[in-house]
Amino acid sequence: MLKGELKSARKFYCRALKIDPEYGECHGNLGLVYLQTGETEKALSHMVKAAHLRMDAAAPECRAGHGLREAGKPRQALEYLERAVRLQPDFTLALKNLQTAQRVAEAMAPGASDVPGPDVRGLVIATVNGEDVRREDVDREIAY
Numbered sequence: 001m002l003k004g005e006l007k008s009a010r011k012f013y014c015r016a017l018k019i020d021p022e023y024g025e026c027h028g029n030l031g032l033v034y035l036q037t038g039e040t041e042k043a044l045s046h047m048v049k050a051a052h053l054r055m056d057a058a059a060p061e062c063r064a065g066h067g068l069r070e071a072g073k074p075r076q077a078l079e080y081l082e083r084a085v086r087l088q089p090d091f092t093l094a095l096k097n098l099q100t101a102q103r104v105a106e107a108m109a110p111g112a113s114d115v116p117g118p119d120v121r122g123l124v125i126a127t128v129n130g131e132d133v134r135r136e137d138v139d140r141e142i143a144y
Contacts (some may be wrong), residue, residue: 010037024049024054026050028050028060028063031050043067044068047068048064048080058083062093066081074104074105078101
């Protein structure tokens with residue numbers, strides 16, 4: 001989306017939420033807009049709200065998990081992504097996001113903060129781009 005389109009979308013969704021603050025799909029869409037404009041905390045707030053409002057739907061769970069993973073919080077993302085897969089086992093995007101979040105969470109040292117280092121971020125990008133990332137590569141990157 002272009003910058004002007006994102007601004008228009010944000011205004012539209014904000015107006016819609018003033019009319020119906022419990023509109024889950026609108027919270028999810030606004031969260032995506034905020035994620036695309038780099039406003040991560042606002043994005044996560046709306047994505048998580050959407051997931052809580054629509055506990056029976058896989059898409060909001062997937063969006064919240066994706067937002068948390070993108071924000072460098074893969075361990076928190078797992079809860080939402082696992083729920084999305086339970087709700088809709090054939091949801092390919094949720095499965096892919098779950099696998100990526102699991103790889104990043106496993107690659108992080110136990111007790112470490114949820115923010116991976118730059119080497120792990122590179123592996124996440126490779127995974128998201130469909131490149132084959134082996135466990136040995138993850139271990140080697142973290143060892144340095």
